[in-house]
Amino acid sequence: MLLCRVSAVTHTLAGWARRSHRGGGLLLSRAVSISSGRCHGVSPGENSAQPAEGGSAQALYRDTVLLPRTEFPMKLTGQKLLDQELQIQQECGFAELYSWQRDRKAKKGFCLHDGPPYANGDPHVGHALNKILKDIRNRFEMLRGRQVHYIPGWDCHGLPIEMKALGDLGTSGLGPLQIRRKAREFAEGAIARQKAAFQRWGVMADWEHCYYTYDGAYEAAQLKVFLEMHSKGLVYQDYKPVFWSPSSRTALAEAELEYNPEHTSRAVYATFPLVTLPPKLASEEGLENVSVLVWTTQPWTIPANQAVCYMPNAQYSVVKRADNSQLLLVATERTASLAALLHTELQSICTLSGSQLQGGLCKHPTIPDKQVPLLPANHVTMAKGTGLVHTAPAHGMDDYSVASHFKLPVDCMVDEDGKFTDLAGPELQNLPVMTEGTDKVISLLKESSSLLLEEQCVHSYPYDWRTKQPVVIRPSKQWFINTASLKDKAKEALQKVTILPESARSSLLAMLDSRTYWCISRQRSWGVPIPVFYHGESREPLINKYTVAHVAKLFKEKGSDCWWELPIEALLPPEVLKKSKAGPASDYVRGEDVLDIWFDSGASWAAVLEESDPRADAYVEGKDQLGGWFQSSLLTSVAVRNKAPYKSLVVHGFAVSEKGEKMSKSLGNVVDPDEVINGTKDGGLPAYGADVLRWWVAESNVFSEVQIGPSALNSARDSISKVRNTLRFLLGNLHGFDPRLQTVDPTQMRYVDQYMLHLLREFGMKVTDAYSEFDAGRVVRILQAFITRDLSSFYFSVIKDRLYCDAEDSLGRRSCQTALEEILDGVTRSVAPILPHLAEEVYLHTPGHETGETLFRSGWIKSSSVWRRPGLEEAVEGACAIRDSFLSSIPGKNPNQYELTIAIEPGLLFELMESLQEESTSTTSQLVELMMAARVNLASDLPRDLHPDALLNHGTFLINLEGGVIREDSPYSIAVTPTSAARCPRCRRYTAESADCLCPRCSGVVSQAH
Structure with missing residues (x-):
């Protein structure tokens, strides 16, 4: 026997793709199509051995056939499905699972830090x-024995909540505490709705101890981070341009903007007459x-102009217009496009380098007697415009950098409502800069003959993401974080972080680079107050480690409402003032700004993660967080402790409609997860239940946009149905089997059963790897391939006769049931992180468990090295190669009606087949079972007296042992002839002597039963 002879051989799986075959494709890779549909190529639920109605002999033996029996329902729909899921959650202790696993001992932990969703609406x-994406990973880690740390949280502050809480009331007449009370009530209602939904989806978490950014302890931890950063000089107050939202009257961070690509501006080409020529031009x-020609899409900023900037290493030209002889200074490479725009020729008079423009002075086009210099700047580009940039330091980040370098004034002419102040002059005062103000400035340019051309410009422009209104850039006294000093450290920390998909790394780095500074103060009431006091007369800020530490202690005890509730003497007690070397508390007033919500959530690592190692294994959020929470968490963590708060980042796409459109109520394409689970009242959507929602997440490519709609949900439901049907087949055939008492030792099992355990082991390893890489989609594909190819199309087809017709307690049947029990266990556990309700339902019906035991408390897929036996693969796969040749010889016919003769020259392949059939001819051997034939004859060559109608075929099988050390390309021949035997009325195989008598196997089983 070869299996005995090569038992010491360790071989490498050559793989089906490396096998060499002739005479038909490999059966394991495709379904077998047999016209009779019995005993092969059928679905798991089909009864291959059930006698047809009518035949008296068949009816006589019907009750002796061991058909599948189980109370596990084939299908659950509608209210029954919903009731079942809720019952499973109750019976299987979903609510207690998180605390259970936290209490058990574990060698390793897994920390997934939950990014806080906004508490500003219903779950979507x-x-x-x-x-669900997070929960799939958490459940997998818990199943494989790790202690999961996952505290769900909510971002509770910010303008979205404040606006929704106040509704039409506005803030007029309401004090900070009134506004905060209403905002908190609104946030609490949204949290309750979202939390209930997350629990209904089966998300495992510490629902009793969630974190909330409005909680006093959280706010205190946040202020500790703020203090650390302030102590290192990273937090400072300054007067500089920030994104300002006139519609919500507050400063905004870059992450609080959304860019409207369809914004239309009145762009102008305006002239600045040179009053002092640069030396090169003066000669x-x-x-x-x-006149210097500039182009701007924001004409309202021209009254604030302080300079015109050029690129030092570019070439510039003085050109003469052919239509009116006007002389203009422009970048040489922009001349052709400007000529086309002006519909005239531009004749070059002279050229000079940008650096030769130094010393030039221009007349301001709208302010008489004001002159502005020509200055070099690196931000000037040649992509659009004239190559000369109008510079208003109050209204541009790059412009402000120029002003800082050259000590230019930063005069703000725009108020908090986005209107011109009196500094802009009586003609502009009180006009909204984006509308009437722009109109008036353009009118002033015309009056001074400085307007060369006006055009409509459609371009991307920043909007307030809450109000959906355009923002402006204006200078304001705000609190900032110096991100420039943190960027290099942040980039270094990111080198140690795994990012999925890796392509997101460049986006994260680009957004980090583009952040020149981070404005962290907001002019709102609903948020964490910036713990700063101002001197009543000098307005000098009072902020140090003593004042901040005291305020943090108060917040932890009383919550941040105490900032407004307590008298100034309680916020600044004598001992704090003494350490601060400050005057009496009455000299100070409390600050009115609150912290940016991105600072709120970005400090969550300090408030939520375990102190022993406040670094999460993973952060998992949508791609919008590349410039948001991912970045604010990174910057705060690097600032305080020089390392990232996460070991890996998983960046997923957004949910969109089935047409790929962004969901919106106006388009009517919003999919409500509550309606997905419970169905719609109008019947538009059936009740799919939570597992369908979870399968949709799992099978999607989450690293791109994820489509959802009826077709995606129906597909998910159908996929689950196939999994359910397979599990039901396994359960049905395990009826009466107790794995604790009747399991067969692997070495005593049929080879095909052992082979399936070998495949199950490989399946388990692949699934484990996929889950470990956040690739639930790969898990789904591996699972579906295993069910369709290895189980339904191959194994189930082969074993049905043995399962249904062998004696109930026979070694062959128990061997099969041993394999089926392991397969059921492995498949159920493999799908459990995705479909926890189905997995626990199956587990309740699985034999051999203690009462009250649940799947999620019993571990991950079991595997044994015993399942990988040398020579086993070659024996079964060699037989399957021969079977392919056999079936290809009788396309569409029932193989059970044929006798097969296999001829193989002495050698390894012959010994492998001999291990499956020791006799030269048999109707019951393992080889016969694999061939699904009536009889198999095994010989070293084909007999000379073959039936004249015999079908001949030939092929080869490549045996690969010891990782290629032993390789043998083994030829074989087969002869296929119709069998002369009759069909057994019990098992319906063609192995009986006559139509009215049982075959020997069935005769023995029936007589033993009686």
């Missing part, structure tokens, strides 16, 4: 995508009346 499919004759 974006929540479902995010929370040329006839250039006394040259």
Whole structure:
């Protein structure tokens, strides 16, 4: 026997793809199509051995056939499905699972830090995508024995909540505490709705100890981070341009903007007459009346102009217009496009380098007697415009950098409502800069003959993401974090972080680079107050480690409402003032700004993660967090402790409609997860239940946009139905089997059963790897391939006769049931993180468990090295190669009606087949079972007296042992002839002597039963 002879051989799986075959494709890779549909190529639920109605002999033996029996329902729909899921959650202790696993001993932990969703509305499919994706990984880690740390949280502050809480009331007449009370009530209601939904989806978490950014302890931890950063000089107050939202009257961070690509501006080309020529131009004759030409999409900023900037290493030209002889200074490479725009020729008079423009002075186009210099700047580009940039330091980040370098004034002419102040002059005062103000400035340019051209410009422009209104850039006294000093450290920390998909790394780095500074103060009431006091007369800020530490202690005890509730003497007690070397508390007033919500949530690592190692294994959020929570968490953590707060980042896409459109109520394409689970009242959506929602998440490519709609949900339901049907088949055939008493030792099992355990082991390893890489989609594909190819199309087809017709307690049947029990266990556990309700339902019906035991408290897929036996693969796969040749010889016919003769020259392949059939001819051997034939004859060559109608075929099988050390390309021949035997009335195989008598196997089983 070869299996005995090579028992010491360790071989490498050559793989089906490396096998060499002739005479038909490999059966394991495709379904067998047999016209009779019995005993092969059938679905798991089909009864291959059930006698047809009518035949008296068949009816006589019907009750002796061991058909599948189980109370596990084939299908659950509607209210029964919903009731079942809720019952499973109750019976199987879903609510207690998190605390149970926290209490058990574990060698390793797994920390997934939950990014806080906004507490500003009902749960939506974006929540479902995010929370279920996290839960799949958490449940997998818990199953494989790790102690999971997952505390769900909510971002409770910010303008969205404040606006929704106040509704039409506005803030007029309401004090900070009134506004905060209403905002908190609104947030609490949203949290309750979202939390209930997350629990209904089966998300395992510490629901009794969630974190909330409005909680006093959280706020205190946040202030500790703020203090650390302030102590290191990273937090400072300054007067500089920030994104300002006139519609919500507050400063905004870059992460609080959304860019409207369809924004339309009135762009202008305006002239700035040169009153002092640069030396190079002064030396040329006839250039006394040259004007610098600039282009801007924001004409309202021209009254704040303090300079015109050029690129030092670019080339510039003085050109003469052919239509009116006007002289203009522009970038040489922009001349052709400007000529086309002006519909005239532009004749070059002279050229010079950008650096030769130094020393030039221009007349301001709207302010008489004001002159502005020509200055070099690196931010000037040649992509659009004239190559010369109008510079208003109060209204641009790059412009402000120029002003800082050259000590230019930063005069703000725009108030908090986005209107011109009196500094802009009586003609502009009180006009909204984006509308009437722009109109008036353009009118002033016309009056001074400085307007060369006006055009409509459609371009991307920043909007307030809450109010959906355009923002402006204006200077304001705000609190900032110096991100420039943190960027290099942050980039270094990111080198040690795994990012999925890796392509998201460049986006994260680009957004980090583009952040010149981070404005962290907001002019709102609903948030964490910035713990700063101002001197009543000098307005000098009072902020140090003593004042901040005291305020943090108060917040932890009383919550941040105490900032407004307590008298100033309680916020600044004598001992704090003494350490601060400050005057009496009455000299100070409390600050009115609150912290940016991105600072709120970005400090969550300090408030939520375990102190022993406040670094999460993973952060998992949507791609919008590349410039949001991922970044604010990174910057705060790097600032305080020089390392990232996460070991890996998982960046998923957004949920969109089935047409790929962003969901919106106006388009009517919003998919409500509650309606997905419970169905719609109008019947538009059936009740799919939570597991369908979870399968949708799992099978999707979450690293791109994830489509959801009826077709995606129906597909998910159908996929689950196939899994359910397979599990039901396994359960049905385990009726009466107790794995604790009747399990067969692997070495005594049939080879095909052992082979399936070998495949199950490989399946388990692949599934484990996929879950470990956050690739639930790969898990689904591996599972479906295993069920369809290895189980339904191959194994179930082969074993049905043995399962149904062998004696109940026979070694062959128990061997099969041993394999089926392991397969059931492995498949159920493999799908459990995705379909916890189905998995626990199956587990309740699985034999051999203690009462009250649940799947999620009993571990991950079991595997044994015993299942990988040398020579086993070659024996079964060699037989399957021969079977392919056999079936290809009788396309569409029932193989059970044929006798097969296999001829193999002496060698390894012959010994492998001999291990499956020791006799030269048999109707009951393991080889016969694999071939699904009536009889198999095994010989070293084909007999000479073959039936004249015999079908001949040939093929080869490549045996690969010891990792290629032993390789043998083994040829074989087969002869296929119709069998002369009759069909047994009990098992319906063609192995009986006559139609009215049982075959020997069935005769023995029936007589033993009686």
